[in-house]
Amino acid sequence: MANTLPRTALKGRSQSANDKLASGLGWFSIALGAAELFAPRALCRWLGMEGHENLIRAYGVREVATGVAILGSHDPQPWIWGRVGGDGLDLATLATGLHGDNPRKGNVMVAMAAVAGVTAIDVLCANGLTAEKGGPATAIADYSDRSGFPRGVEASRGLALDVQPQNRLTTPETQRAFPHAST
Amino acid sequence: MKALVWHGTQDIRCDSVPDPEIEDPRDAIIKVTSCAICGSDLHLYDHFMPGMQKGDILGHETMGEVVEVGSAAKGALKVGDRVVIPFTIFCGECDQCKRGFYSVCERSNRNKAIADKVFGHSTAGLFGYSHLTGGYPGGQAEYLRVPFADKTHIKVPKGIPDEKLLFLSDIFPTGWQAAVQCEIEPNDTVAIWGAGPVGQMAVRSAVLLGAKQVVCIDRLPERLSMAAAGGAITINFEEESVVERLNELTGGKGPEKCIDCVGLEAHSTSTLDAMYDRAKQAMFLETDRPHVLREMIYVCRPAGVLSIPGVYGGLLDKIPFGAAMNKGLTFRMGQTHVNRWTDDLLRRIEEGQIDPSFVITHKVGLEDGPEMYKVFRDKQDGCIKVFIQP
Structure with a gap:
């Protein structure tokens, strides 16, 4: 078998540590999204940010969709990067609740710390998946020991010059190079 | 069953x-x-x-x-x-x-x-x-x-x-036929587009048939590593110009023999013709994406041979046939x-x-x-x- 990283995607998903982490983040996304969708008023009240209920609901839809995509996708890596983007949006929104007259400013800061922590995990997971995924910049398998020539490349060069004429598909005489010109 | x-x-x-x-x-x-x-x-x-x-x-x-x-x-x-x-x-x-x-x-x-x-x-x-x-x-x-x-x-x-x-x-006889029908001569450079299974077999076949230089073109490092193991010089087309590098490897003359092991689903590159193919395919105005074929016609040495084991299915657009005709290229293809x-x-x-x-x-x-x-x-x-x- 190939010298590959454990990203064998049989049965829909691979089983590397990063994949398991991605799966956990997917469930977390769905749980958080459900809370945002079904209890936006309570959330806003706790944060002292009343009036943002519809925005929180929209964020809930985003979280649930991202979670479903992470769990259902063969390759969760782009969706985890999507989560990182969403975290940025969350932090920016929470930052608007840090103004001086918000009596729940402390809660906002707790929420921002939690989001920042999750963002760090998201970035870690996304980076790990990117490194495993392979692509133009990151070879995930090295086949430089697979020549296919039991005798080695140079010893094999020209071994088949004994191919019989009937086993060649030849160019019509009229299109051939002059004999004296061929090497 | x-x-x-x-x-x-x-x-x-x-x-x-x-x-x-x-x-x-x-x-x-x-x-x-x-x-x-x-x-x-x-x-x-x-x-x-x-x-x-x-x-x-x-x-x-x-x-x-x-x-x-x-x-x-x-x-x-x-x-x-x-x-x-x-x-x-x-x-x-x-x-x-x-x-x-x-x-x-x-x-x-x-x-x-x-x-x-x-x-x-x-x-x-x-x-x-x-x-x-x-x-x-x-x-x-x-x-x-x-x-x-x-x-x-x-x-x-x-x-x-x-x-x-x-x-x-x-895949073995397919790569082999692709190389055999090139009529490889000892001083030939054989350029092979695609380092998938048929491309890998074509690389080995060209080496067995005595080609002086075998070049393999792809973008995936693991595939290129396997082609290199089989004796090919590799070109990653996302990192360097295929035409420039092939000319450099052949003293500016181009490879004598070119093999298309890619076929109709050529990976879209940032080249104009690849984007054109994508757009036309999306509008059902073209069935195949023949970027490799165009590149082979362009880079092949005059009087050279193009061998095409890569599968094409239907209608191909913007094939530079003028270049092919004037350069006197021979096309060899087929299942x-x-x-x-x-x-x-x-x-x-x-x-x-x-x-x-x-x-x-x-x-x-x-x-x-x-x-x-x-x-x-x-x-x-x-x-x-x-x-x-x-």
């Missing part, structure tokens, strides 16, 4: 289907011991190839043991024989078969009338490769019915593992006349000149086949060749 069945675009399932039966005295049934997913199967997976129907069994790289022989095939085969099945079904009796052009057998395509309309004249029947080529059930299954079995087989000795022999069914080459290639395997098993990167059971189509298509896990043992 279990088989990999096509249900629609990117929808392949491991289903239970009826066992095959002898339908014609020239048939045989084999118990499949190994089979593989071919790059050209991906054209069916993505539904670029017309003529697929829901319920079609896929697969045309198959080997196994004969378990039943029709009355007219008994002289050539017997129960217990170990055989590799070529992907081209051929009668061995028509004018084309007599000349060794088995992939254009005049009799084995049972949907000849459709193929006549599409291609002008019918070509051979193929296993598991659309109703345009006969609608024959394929070999990604536990059992396979082999039509014209008295001819359509390659007997192989016991004692050599399946891994070394299976690829006589397609592989598998049995024309296999006696010779089997001998080379037996003598240890080559071991085609180097290309296998994934070994799975039949039930994992549907997922492996996706892994192979998406080039994940360093996947180059999927070897299936039902």
Whole structure:
């Protein structure tokens, strides 16, 4: 078998540590999204940010969709990067609740710390998946020991010059190079 | 029996289907011991190839043991024989078969009338490769019915593992024919586009046939590493200009021989013509993406040869035929006349000149086949060749 990283995607998903982490983040996304969708008023009240209920609901839809995509996708890596983007949006929104007259400013800061922590995990997971995924910049398998020539490349060069004429598909005489010109 | 069945675009399932039966005295049934997913199967997976129907069994790289022989095939085969099945079904009796052009057998395509309309004249029947080529059930299954079995087989000795022999069914002779029809001369540079399974075999074939310099072009490092292991100089087309590098390697003259192991689904690059193909394909104004073909015509040395084992399906746009004509290029192409080459290639395997098993990167059971189509298509896990043992 190939010298590959454990990203064998049989049965829909691979089983590397990063994949398991991605799966956990997917469930977390769905749980958080459900809370945002079904209890936006309570959330806003706790944060002292009343009036943002519809925005929180929209964020809930985003979280649930991202979670479903992470769990259902063969390759969760782009969706985890999507989560990182969403975290940025969350932090920016929470930052608007840090103004001086918000009596729940402390809660906002707790929420921002939690989001920042999750963002760090998201970035870690996304980076790990990117490194495993392979692509133009990151070879995930090295086949430089697979020549296919039991005798080695140079010893094999020209071994088949004994191919019989009937086993060649030849160019019509009229299109051939002059004999004296061929090497 | 279990088989990999096509249900629609990117929808392949491991289903239970009826066992095959002898339908014609020239048939045989084999118990499949190994089979593989071919790059050209991906054209069916993505539904670029017309003529697929829901319920079609896929697969045309198959080997196994004969378990039943029709009355007219008994002289050539017997129960217990170990055989590799070529992907081209051929009668061995028509004018084309007599000349060794088995992939254009005049009799084995049972949907000849459709193929006549599409291609002008019918070509051979193929296993598991659309109703345009006969609608024959394929070999990604536990059992396979082999039509014209008295001819359509390659007997192989016991004692050599399946891994070394299976690829006589397609990719090894395909890479070989691609190189042979280039008529490689000792001072030639052979440029090969695509480091997939056929490209890998073409690299080895060009080396065996004595090419001075073999160059392989792809973008995936793992595939390029395998091509380099086989003796190729590699070009990553996402990192450098293919035309500039090939000219540099040939003193500005271009390679004498160019082989297209990519075909109709060329990876989209940032080049103008690739974007043009994508746009036209999206509007159903073009069926194939012939970026490689254009590049080969452009870079090939005048009076050179273009060899095309890569599969094309329909209509190609903006082919610089003026350049091809004025440069006096020779085009050689076609499906592989598998049995024309296999006696010779089997001998080379037996003598240890080559071991085609180097290309296998994934070994799975039949039930994992549907997922492996996706892994192979998406080039994940360093996947180059999927070897299936039902």
